[in-house]
Amino acid sequence: MSIKAREIIKYMEELAPKSLAEDYDNVGLLVGNRESLIERILVCLDVNSKTVDEAISKKADLIISHHPVIFKGIKRINEDDPKGSIIYRLIKNDIGVYSAHTNLDVAHGGVNNYLSSLLGLTDISNLKDYKxxxxxxxxxxxxxxxxxxxxxxxxxxxxxxxxxxxxxxxxxxxxxxxxxxxxxxxxxxxxxxxxxxxxxxxxxxxxxxxxxxxxxxxxxxxxxxxxxxxxxxxxxxxxQYGMGNVGVLESPKSLEEFIAVVKEKLNVKNVRVIGGIGKKIGKVAVFCGSFDREVMEAAKSKADVLVTGDVKYHDAMDMLEMGMCVIDAGHFNTERIIADRLVELIKENFPQVEVMKSNLEEDPFKIC
The missing domain is CATH 3.30.70.120 (Alpha-Beta Plaits)
Incomplete structure (x- = not known):
């Protein structure tokens, strides 16, 4: 059985309205035709050569990604250009791409909400009001x-x-x-x-x-x-939608105990930690993907620890000076989790469509 792409798009835009996306972002149907018939969907974090290969081999008609396949300006679409080659192959194989990025980060039930729930937080609220x-x-x-x-x-x-x-x-x-x-x-x-x-x-x-x-x-x-x-x-x-979330653990934990929770829930072996050694953790802030300085003051005042990714060196130095405690679990690890949730939601709402999570994605950074 199949369904028109526009029905999937309608659902995705109810889940994460495009109006919630940052001005710099590029979300929505980025490749393809709204009237295409969809039988198989591949869900992933990034649209790259591996996930395109996977979509072709699994005969997917549509890829739903978190990160947009087209983000900055593209001057050519040909097989000699890394990004152009990806788009060329998508079009050649009649595979559409729908991306929900910063709008899915902040949506109710989106990436930050799901990350908060996964870490066992309750009484979840916005870390910093957004829209x-x-x-x-x-x-x-x-x-x-x-x-x-x-x-x-x-x-x-x-x-x-x-x-x-x-x-x-x-x-x-x-x-x-x-x-x-x-x-x-x-x-x-x-x-x-x-x-x-x-x-x-x-x-x-x-x-x-x-x-x-x-x-x-x-x-x-x-x-x-x-x-x-x-x-x-x-x-x-x-x-009111927010940048990041803050919530409460069922019972306070030592920083070391909470780090173990983060590693288990995100399925990672290593995280980077800034400050807070020996600290008791009761309130937790989360900000998926790359850390944004806009939430620094809110995280400092509202939480005992911030879970985020991609913290830069100079931001880390400022965090130490401010007495903050931060767990950098990586961009990939704090956002890839949403693929599982999207697969569940799409299956529930479109049982006639086969929905698959990419099993070829991996963090580009390796611990050696």
């Missing part, structure tokens, strides 16, 4: 007999969610007026006559990512030929 979900209010005028159907339709696609409450709305009774003109097919009334109808003003809140779906669902079930509705941008925000 807030923009909210809108939809106001639509509906005949009394149809108001429940319209509200239910919008709620089923994401409108009316406030915290852990669904189907949130407000209704005010009133009178609507209209005059059907020539060429119309009114649900109520006759051409040329002024009609007065008992209606409800139905209003609800919806996030930016669900706005289009809510409008389409509302119009589909609304009985009127021309639907009267308004959209108001709100000053208040919805979900």
């Amino acid at each position: 807030a979900e923009k909210l809108y209010k939809i106001v639509v005028f509906v005949p009394h007999d149809n108001v429940d159907a319209v509200r239910d339709a919008m709620s089923r696609v994401g409108a009316g969610w406030i915290g852990n409450y669904s189907d949130c709305s407000f209704m005010t009774a009133g009178t609507g007026t209209f005059r059907p003109l020539e060429g119309t097919n009114p649900y109520i009334g006759a051409t040329g006559n002024l009609e007065k109808v008992d209606e409800y003003r139905l209003e609800t809140v919806v996030s930016q990512k669900d706005l289009k779906k809510a409008i389409e669902a509302m119009i589909k079930v609304h009985p009127y030929e021309e639907v009267a509705y308004d959209i108001y941008p709100l000053e208040i925000n919805g979900k």
Whole structure:
């Protein structure tokens, strides 16, 4: 069995909205056709010559990667250029690539959330606030007999969610007026006559990512030929997305004990440690991939230790001066974990598709 690529893309962009990506990033469908039929998917961290070979040998139609296959400007696509050769072979073998990068890092249920859970953290919150979900209010005028159907339709696609409450709305009774003109097919009334109808003003809140779906669902079930509705941008925000996470261990551990947990959960033999020898660990900050100085102060004030990757020498010196404790488990190790989770999620949502995790990927750095 197969499914259109656009269905997979739709799911991925609900999981990790593209609007969450950093401005410098390049996410989405980077190679391929949204209308392609997908039977097999390969999930990986990086799209390189090995993973492309693997995708070809396993007859994958789509690669879902964390790191974008096209990141910086490309001047040529040919077999003589390392990056061009990869893209050339993807196109030649009709393999699409969808990449979810910094948007997947910060998404709820994304890389940082999954890393936090894997390390046994609870009470997980944002390490540093990043972006807030923009909210809108939809106001639509509906005949009394149809108001429940319209509200239910919008709620089923994401409108009316406030915290852990669904189907949130407000209704005010009133009178609507209209005059059907020539060429119309009114649900109520006759051409040329002024009609007065008992209606409800139905209003609800919806996030930016669900706005289009809510409008389409509302119009589909609304009985009127021309639907009267308004959209108001709100000053208040919805979900707050963060750079990194911070959480609490079930019980405090020595630094040495916690390092053992990190090694076990990330399946690594060695990590780099900055400061904190002999320290008790209760609160843990995580920041997947490459360390970013923007979270340094937050990690210092909110956590006993920071788990991250790719810490530079001068940043490490500053961390020591600040009295921080940091575990550098590597870029590869702190992000490759999301491949397992993506395989699970895609299998759950698309059982008709074969989903495989790459088994050829490895950390480019070797401990000798």
